[in-house]
Amino acid sequence: MPLPAWLKRPWLHFLLLGTALFILQRMAFPDPLPVVGPLSEQRMAALQQQWLAATGAPASAEQLKQLVARELDRDMLFQHALSLDLHRHDAVVFQRLLRNMHFLQLAGDRSDQELYQQALEMRLHLGDEVVKRRMIQVLEQLLLSANPPAPLKEEELQAAFVERAEELRRPPRYSFEQLYFARQRDADIAQVITTITEQGLSAGEAREMSSPFLPGYVFKHQTPEQLARHFGAAFVMNFQQAGPQAGQWLGPIASVYGQHYLWVESIEPAREASLEEVRAELERDIAAQHQAEALANAVAQLRQHYELRL
Missing domain, CATH: 3.10.50.40 (Chitinase A; domain 3)
Incomplete structure (x- = not known):
């Protein structure tokens, strides 16, 4: 059976070949991932000093590795939040940047919106730890909304009650x-x-x-x-x-x-707790554990879209 005439058109062959080459090129040479890290020497020293102040002992190599990994995760989350323009739609960030502008005595007689825009142009939001914490918090809530924690099961509650019996003793x-x-x-x-x-x-x-x-x-x-x-x-x-x-x-x-x-x-006298006495406490703890696990999974998925350099 002969092919239809339109399938023999050179322009169609050119289009199909170009599309195939484009797909192969994307597969062979994907766009580079956004890079996060490495931490500067100053930040590394600050992490070690914070650990020493909190524990009274220097961080081991493994502990320092974990500290750096957590800090890179924070940087990644902050960078991702900025890529989503979350800082442009948050009242806390807005007020924080206004406060910074007033502190720098750059307010003059301009409106709050004008001050806010200038703060963004000056990139004040990039070096403010309060803004960073807020953006990470907002993004984490979005990640949890997209990846909700597992619901609590009665069997899980019963198992936790048995496992923590001594801890829960009245x-x-x-x-x-x-x-x-x-x-x-x-x-x-x-x-x-x-x-x-x-x-x-x-x-x-x-x-x-x-x-x-x-x-x-x-x-x-x-x-x-x-x-x-x-x-x-x-x-x-x-x-x-x-x-x-x-x-x-x-x-x-x-x-x-x-x-x-x-x-x-x-x-x-001291006694064993009943399940109903500690149900609310167990539910709260298990819910927090599920939330932490869901967030950790979401962050792990997000890492696939970034290159983290230790």
């Missing part, structure tokens, strides 16, 4: 009233205790014989951690080692502030 809680004695009154404590015992005084009735204590005198349903914030860790250790019993006086118990004589009202 601590003991103590309720007591106290009499506080400043250090200079150590010699008075024995006489006060004798008076309380002989007269059968309650903590409230005996309070006038004690010293003022800023955090107060009555403490209800306090965990060891909460008590440590009021009295210090040493008090909690001394208190628990003394073996408190509900309905009894205890002490004196030493703290960093002085001595404390306690009427122990009640003790709620």
